[in-house]
Amino acid sequence: MSRDPGLQPERTRLAWRRTALALGIVAVLIVRMSFPLGRAAALPIAAALLAWVTGITVAYREGGRMIEREPAAPGRSLVVVALLTATYAALGVVLVGTSLG
């Protein structure tokens, strides 16, 4: 099997991994910001960790696609990752709001 000399599949797999790492950093920041909420913190913490696990699962599945000879276009994963990111943004806005009250 001839490899693409530009290593495009490898670069794309690593781009998915970086994205999973970035999701993790944001998840940790949300967990940290939830602590002052006491028992109610369980909700945003669970949401952040669930989103992270989902993101890692999607990222590694899409990265695994890269061993194909000519990887096909991604499916719904892109919109899933975008929605996870938007979920983090929404969680952050809610946490900023609760920090005021």
Add this chain to the structure above:
Amino acid sequence: MLRSIRQWFDPHAVRQVGSTPDYRFSLANERTFLAWIRTGLALIAGGLAAAQFLPPLPLPLLREGIATALLVLGGAAAISAVDRWNRAERAMRLGEDLPASRFPAVLAALVGLGALVLVAAVLVQAVRGR
């Protein structure tokens, strides 16, 4: 608008037009999408960090305002990334020019503006603290 949103959730819709481009072009489009997602995540991380680590600023609610603006911008970057990927994929399949977007310019202007506001706040604080 609504049709394009429906297309985001239907990965097969975009494949019904034109012909499949060289897979490397599609991978480049995918990496661009991921780079935008990470840009969005970086903005969100910046917003969360501003809310948690910035000391109180001279203007009340300025810290919360900056944090919220960064969070909203990050979410918008992620959503616009899906649209951008879809439009680029469609253009490549049809052999058209890649779509242009105002989003990068708007994002740059807003981030620059936010930085200026923060610089002003820091200077005001420094002058008052003396």
